[in-house]
Structures are given as C-alpha cells and as structure tokens.
Amino acid sequence: MVSVKEITGAEGLSRDQLLDLYYKMLLARTVGQRERMLNRMGKGPFAVTGEGHEALQVGTAYPLKPGHDWIVPYYRDIGVALTIGQTPLDLLLAHLSREGDISSGGRNMPSHFSDPRLHIVSGSAPVATHFPHAAGIALASKLRGLDELSVCYTGDGGTSTGDCHEAMNFAGVHKLPVIFVIENNQYAISVHVRKQFAVEDISIRAEGYGFPGVTVDGNDVLAVYAAMKEAVDRARRGDGATLIEGKTYRLVPHTSDDDDRRYRSREEVEEWTGKDPLVRYRNWLKENDVADEAKLDSLHEHAAREVDEATEQAEKAPTPKPESALDHVLIEERLAG
Amino acid sequence: MAEKNMVEAIHDAMFEEMKRDDRIIVMGEDVGEGGVFRATDGFVAEFGEERCMDTPLAESCIVGAAIGASLNGIIPIAEIQFADFSHPAFDQLVSEAARLHYRSNGTWSCPIVVRTPYGSGIHGGPYHSQSIEAFYAHVPGLKVICVASPYDAKGLLKSAIRDPNPVVFLEHKKAYRAFRQEIPDGDYTIPIGQAETKREGSDISLITYGMMTHHSLKAAETLEQEDGTSVEVIDLRTVSPWDKERVLGSVKKTGKALIVYEDNITGGFGAEVAATIAQDAFDYLDGPVTRVASPDVPISPYSGILEEYILPNPEKIAEAIRKLAAY
Structure with a gap:
C-alpha cells in the first residue's frame, strides 16, 4: 500500500489543481447527499451514491483527458462523472428523471452516467458487464492508432464476475490501453470481501493477466492520483493495461433501499467515518499551507x-x-x- | 454469375464488405485460421490479424468487446462458433447491445453483427444443434435473421453489416454445403424484414424459415403432385422484424395457415406468427392455425434415429398439410 506518509509533495499538482481536486470531491459529496435527501423527500424514487469514495473517484479521473479518454463507469461514480465534466444539473436531472437528462432521458436508474460528448459510456445494472466494453473501446483506439485510453470502474463484488476476468484477460493478450479501477469498499451490498475473494489484495490478479496491479489507500486522493498517473502514462506509451485497487469504505448504505445496519456494526462505520477522505485531504491542504480554514470553508459554501x-x-x-x-x-x- | 454454397456466399459477403469499408473487423474463436466452417478462409492473408482477430475462448467477451469497439468507430462482426455457445453472451446481447440505444435516449448506438451457425440435422447432439431465434426475437432492440440459402445469406449479411443496429445473424449449418445456387456478380443486398414467397399457391399458406423452408418446399411439391393441393410457401428470412404484411396477405388469400419451424414448439417463433394470424386474419380463416415444430425435448439427440424422430421433415409437413387441407 502506498501510504500518505510517503508522499512528500503534491505529485506535481499546482495549488489551483490541489484545490480543484478538493472542490470536485466536495461537489461529489454534496451531490450524493442531495440525491439521498431528495429521495427521502419523496422526489426521486431511488438514490445510489458514493459518499466515502470521493478520493478514489476524483483521484483516478483527474489525470484523464475529458472528452478524449473513455470512461466506462459503474453506478457509484458520481465523483468520476463530475470530474470528467458532467454537471450537478446533469446528475440531478437524471435523479429526478426530467427532460434534458443527458444520461438516459429518464430510462435508466439515476447514477447510470452517460454522455457521448464526454466519452462517458452508458452502463447497465448487471454488474461488470461493462468490462468487455472498456476492453473493446481500447481495442478500437489501438486499431485506429488513437492515443486514447479507457478506464473501467467497478466495486469489489464486480471482480467475481466472468466478464471482469474475460475482459482483463483480453486486455492482457492485446496489450490494450485500458485501466481497471476497483473501488474496494469491502462490501458488495452486505457480502464482505472475505466471502468475495480469498486474497488480501485483488490487485495481485493482474499478474495472471500479464499487466501490473497496484493497491492504494483509496481514501488518500494524492496516492490515488499518483497511481493513476503512472497507469495513464503506461497506457499512453503503448505498454498496456493496469489494475488499480483502491481500498475505501462507503459511508452510506448501498442505496436508498438498503439498511446497512443489518450487516455493518455502527462501530465499524464510525471508525471509517474517522478516515473520511474529505476530512483527511482538508487537513493535508491546511498542514501543507495550500489553503487556510477560510478558503476551504468558502469552497464548501x-x-x-x-x-x-x-x-x-x-x-x-x-x-x-x-x-x-x-x-x-x-x-x-x-x-x- | 457463379454457383456458390452458403458458406462461400457468407465468406464473400464479409470479404467484399471488408474491402469496401476498413472499419469492419471480424472477431471470434478460430477465425484467424479460417473458422471451423471456413467462413473466414484467407481473411488473415488479405486483411491481417488485426482485422480478422482470434479471440480467447470467451463468448461474453467476444460480444462485449465487439460492443465496445462499435462505440468507438469500428464495425465488428463477432463470430460465435455455434449458436449453442452463445448463451454466455446472452447478457451482452440482451442487457447491453439491445438496450444501449434505448437506455441512452438514442445517444449511443451499437452497430455489431453477431454471426452464428444454428440448427439441427447434422448429428450435433444437444450442444451443436439448437435454434436460438426465439430468445432474441423476443428482445426489442435487436434484429434477428435466419438464413438457409446462399443467395439470401449474402444479401442479408451485407444488409446486416450496413445496419446501424445490433443484428443476430443465424446461419443454418445444415445448409452451409447442402446445395449451391447462382449468385450474381457484384454488390446486392436484401432488405432486413422482408419475407419471400418461395412458391405461389392458393389452398394453404405455409409460413416457415431456415432449413424448414427446404423441407416445406419438398412437401408442397409432393402435395401438388399427389393431391393437387396448392401450397404457398413463405420464407420469413428475418424473424425480427418480420414481414407481417406478406404473411397476412397470403393467409387472407388462402384462408389456411400452417407454420413450420424447427425449434421446440412451445414459445417458438412460430407461436408469434400463429397469434398474429389468429388476431389479424380471423375473419378469413377456414381452418385452425396449425404448427409443425419439434416436440419439447432438448434439441437434438446425437443419434440419427433419435434426431430424425424429433425433427420436422417433408413427410411430417406433408401429413400436416393434408390434415389442414381436408379441414
């Protein structure tokens, strides 16, 4: 695991970029909370959000070229969608199924992000069926001689599917410019990772596909950014795929229809709330004199x-x-x- | 004009399309070496391994990667070696290819063709014999074609490749080398969704597709000669969308409808044809809408004796025609 202590600097990011990262994380958190609130108010029938995943989502999306690189997200990736260029309005129009919903025109559930202009590919709800799509998109980029890469996201549960394996194997064989990001929040709804796979770090599977895998602290946005930057550089060089596993925790139930008290102790949730990636990054920004309390508060506002x-x-x-x-x-x- | 069998016609359709448009690629198991039925014979020499790509043995990934490539400027023809092995890709076809355009409110599209050999009568046993058209004809967002003759196969495959929607292209494997047919030189296409009246008649409308077209034509000849019964044989060629107008027009003319298909009878595509005739041509009917199909056993047993017992053939079809004619 790459720990925050090893990061001496800011991974080459400017002050404005460091604050931009923070703002994107904040925006993702705020949109997620808003969707859950609108759901409780009876305005949107369903909400699936990613509070707790912001460092992993924003950190992996940040080194990409929006509208050039391809995003094949899963349903928790509010932070990815916003970093690539979808707006809070885009996501809320989808949440409320209103006209102008670019993702689906009210057909797909909320958080099924799509926008052809941004190369964000429409997804379904069966888990990890989009993995072969990411590989196929990367295959097309390679055949066409384009320097695009594609990034495919899923949770820990998604790694158990045949499509996940088949796509990684395909990407390895053809040395494709694709990055697989696993947002390991330790639960597939209620099923703990101990029942999902028998290894500590899912990233070791990459070796079996012939490309590098890395596990990062998914709550450390700069560590995530650094790992992603390396993977992006590798793909652009034509050196093939990377598997990035970020270990994190969702701070909310699976969806608005889930009661996580049945399967997660309050102590455990409390412990991870103490590792909130937003609080952690906020502290880092202050400790490294990137911004003061007033500046950070103004970003929240x-x-x-x-x-x-x-x-x-x-x-x-x-x-x-x-x-x-x-x-x-x-x-x-x-x-x- | 040259005489071709169906595999040669399919080979030529893909070859000519790939020469015409370099966005088109073929991907699947063993296609690089020419394919187990030789449909891509010589493709690697002509187009290279990148445009005639051997894939790992993983059907879901073949179709899924084809979907992905189609989103990024490539027009993939995915070959599934046998229709029976397409089931791992069911999710990709039903959840992904068929729904992508709809679920994105028309902003994404998925121009892929999934080719696969289907059908019985070749001692294929339960896993090299299945008819799968009914599964996919039930799914909005897909087009489904069933071919069993060289001329139709070439014209319809070209249309499928040029179609902006996902197309499931089913090739009856018993027809691959069973007969040859004159194929015109140069480019031609057959519109998807257009049935063909293969034989004009006035007493009974026989609606069929795939290999059963050939069996039905034989039965119709027999009935003409032995009983003087005039049977009109319509080959649907495409089951989704299907040519309701032609079928209903024929039934309204003859007053009797016999539907022949190779698949298990229950829930087979012929059931949809029967329901449509019952609903939309009821006033014209002069006999029960009748189906000849395989019984509801897993198609089909390996033994030739068992297989023959299961499958519709010209004799069974002739018997059904006689019964309906006498009604």
Whole structure:
C-alpha cells in the first residue's frame, strides 16, 4: 500500500489543481447527499451514491483527458462523472428523471452516467458487464492508432464476475490501453470481501493477466492520483493495461433501499467515518499551507450553492413526454458509408 | 454469375464488405485460421490479424468487446462458433447491445453483427444443434435473421453489416454445403424484414424459415403432385422484424395457415406468427392455425434415429398439410 506518509509533495499538482481536486470531491459529496435527501423527500424514487469514495473517484479521473479518454463507469461514480465534466444539473436531472437528462432521458436508474460528448459510456445494472466494453473501446483506439485510453470502474463484488476476468484477460493478450479501477469498499451490498475473494489484495490478479496491479489507500486522493498517473502514462506509451485497487469504505448504505445496519456494526462505520477522505485531504491542504480554514470553508459554501442552484433548476424542468417511452428502440437509417 | 454454397456466399459477403469499408473487423474463436466452417478462409492473408482477430475462448467477451469497439468507430462482426455457445453472451446481447440505444435516449448506438451457425440435422447432439431465434426475437432492440440459402445469406449479411443496429445473424449449418445456387456478380443486398414467397399457391399458406423452408418446399411439391393441393410457401428470412404484411396477405388469400419451424414448439417463433394470424386474419380463416415444430425435448439427440424422430421433415409437413387441407 502506498501510504500518505510517503508522499512528500503534491505529485506535481499546482495549488489551483490541489484545490480543484478538493472542490470536485466536495461537489461529489454534496451531490450524493442531495440525491439521498431528495429521495427521502419523496422526489426521486431511488438514490445510489458514493459518499466515502470521493478520493478514489476524483483521484483516478483527474489525470484523464475529458472528452478524449473513455470512461466506462459503474453506478457509484458520481465523483468520476463530475470530474470528467458532467454537471450537478446533469446528475440531478437524471435523479429526478426530467427532460434534458443527458444520461438516459429518464430510462435508466439515476447514477447510470452517460454522455457521448464526454466519452462517458452508458452502463447497465448487471454488474461488470461493462468490462468487455472498456476492453473493446481500447481495442478500437489501438486499431485506429488513437492515443486514447479507457478506464473501467467497478466495486469489489464486480471482480467475481466472468466478464471482469474475460475482459482483463483480453486486455492482457492485446496489450490494450485500458485501466481497471476497483473501488474496494469491502462490501458488495452486505457480502464482505472475505466471502468475495480469498486474497488480501485483488490487485495481485493482474499478474495472471500479464499487466501490473497496484493497491492504494483509496481514501488518500494524492496516492490515488499518483497511481493513476503512472497507469495513464503506461497506457499512453503503448505498454498496456493496469489494475488499480483502491481500498475505501462507503459511508452510506448501498442505496436508498438498503439498511446497512443489518450487516455493518455502527462501530465499524464510525471508525471509517474517522478516515473520511474529505476530512483527511482538508487537513493535508491546511498542514501543507495550500489553503487556510477560510478558503476551504468558502469552497464548501460554493459547492453547496452550486448544488442548490442545480436542484432548483432540475426541479423546474419538465418531465419527459410519456410517448417518448416508445422512441429509440432501433435506429431506422442505414450506417453512413 | 457463379454457383456458390452458403458458406462461400457468407465468406464473400464479409470479404467484399471488408474491402469496401476498413472499419469492419471480424472477431471470434478460430477465425484467424479460417473458422471451423471456413467462413473466414484467407481473411488473415488479405486483411491481417488485426482485422480478422482470434479471440480467447470467451463468448461474453467476444460480444462485449465487439460492443465496445462499435462505440468507438469500428464495425465488428463477432463470430460465435455455434449458436449453442452463445448463451454466455446472452447478457451482452440482451442487457447491453439491445438496450444501449434505448437506455441512452438514442445517444449511443451499437452497430455489431453477431454471426452464428444454428440448427439441427447434422448429428450435433444437444450442444451443436439448437435454434436460438426465439430468445432474441423476443428482445426489442435487436434484429434477428435466419438464413438457409446462399443467395439470401449474402444479401442479408451485407444488409446486416450496413445496419446501424445490433443484428443476430443465424446461419443454418445444415445448409452451409447442402446445395449451391447462382449468385450474381457484384454488390446486392436484401432488405432486413422482408419475407419471400418461395412458391405461389392458393389452398394453404405455409409460413416457415431456415432449413424448414427446404423441407416445406419438398412437401408442397409432393402435395401438388399427389393431391393437387396448392401450397404457398413463405420464407420469413428475418424473424425480427418480420414481414407481417406478406404473411397476412397470403393467409387472407388462402384462408389456411400452417407454420413450420424447427425449434421446440412451445414459445417458438412460430407461436408469434400463429397469434398474429389468429388476431389479424380471423375473419378469413377456414381452418385452425396449425404448427409443425419439434416436440419439447432438448434439441437434438446425437443419434440419427433419435434426431430424425424429433425433427420436422417433408413427410411430417406433408401429413400436416393434408390434415389442414381436408379441414
């Protein structure tokens, strides 16, 4: 594990970038909390969010080129979507299934991020079926001689699927520019990682596919950024795939329909709340004189305001036309020659 | 014009399309060496290993990676070696390929073709014989084609490759080398969703597809000669979308409908055809809408004797025609 103590500097990031990282994390936290709140108010039928995963999500998305590199996310990746360029409004329109929801037009559940302009690929709910897509996208980049890479995300549970294995094997064989990010929050809903796999670090599987794997402290945004930067450089050089496992913890239930008290002790949740990646990074920023208390508070206020405005706008947006449910089953025209 | 068998026609369709458009690739097990049925014979020499790509033995990944590549400017033709082995890729076809365009509100599309040999009659046993068209015809967002003749195979495969939607292209393996047919020189396509009346008739409409088209035509000849019964044989060629207009038009003309398919009878695609005729041509019917299909046993046993017992054949079809004609 890369520990925060080994990080002497800021991984080459400027002060503005360090604060930008913090702001993206804050925004992800705020959007997640807002979606859960709107759900409890009866405004959105379902919420699945990623509080606790912000360092891992923002840290891995930050070294990428938005709209150039390909993002194949899973349902908890609010921080990834926001870092790549989706807005709180985009996510809240999806949460409330309003017209203008770029991700799905009210068809997919919330947090199923999609935006062709940003190369964020629409996903489904069966876990890890998107892994072969990431490999296929990277294959296309390679065949076309483009310097794009694709990044595929899932949780610890997703690593048990056949598609995860098949895609990593395929990526290894073809030396594809793809990065697999495992957000290991130690639970697949209620199933603990001890029942998911028999190894301590899932990253060791990478060796079996012929590419490097690394486990990082997923609550340390700079350690995550550093690991991702290395993987991105490797992929861009044409040296193939990387598996990055970040160890973290979700600070909230699996979804708005889950009661995590049935399977997680309050003591355990309390312990991890003490390792909150936002608090930890905030402290680091202060200790290293990147920002003072007042500056950081102003960022919190700014994020809250941005999400308030987005909420207001999303709630005013019209609902989709009922008959639009019949649209886009098939494309009628032929492929352009 | 040249005489070709169906594998040669399929080979030529892909070869010509890949020459026309360098975005098209073929991927699957053993395709580099030419494929177990030789559909990609010579492709590596012509197009290189990158455009005729051997994949690991993992069907879900073959289809899943094809989906991914299709999102990024490639037009993949994924070959699944036998339809029976496509089931690991069911999730990719149903949850992903079929729903991608819809679930993204029309912003993503998935122009892939999944080719696979299907069907019985070759001593394939329960795992080299299945008919899988009904699974996929049930799924909105996919197109499903069933071919069993060289001319149709070439024209429809070209249409499938040029179609912007995911297409499941089912090739009846018994028809691969069973007969040859004149194929025109140069490019031609057959529209997806268009049935063909393979034989005109006035007493009974026989609706079928795949290998059963050939069996049905034989039965129709027998009935014409022995009983003077005139049977119209319609080959659907495409089961999703399917040509309801042609089928209903024929049934309204003859007043009798016999549907013949190789798959197990329950929930087979012919059940959909029967339901549509019952609903939309009821006033014209002069006999029960009738189906000939395989009984509900796992298709099909390895032994030729057992297999023959299970499958519809010209004799069983002729018997059903007689019964319906007498009604």
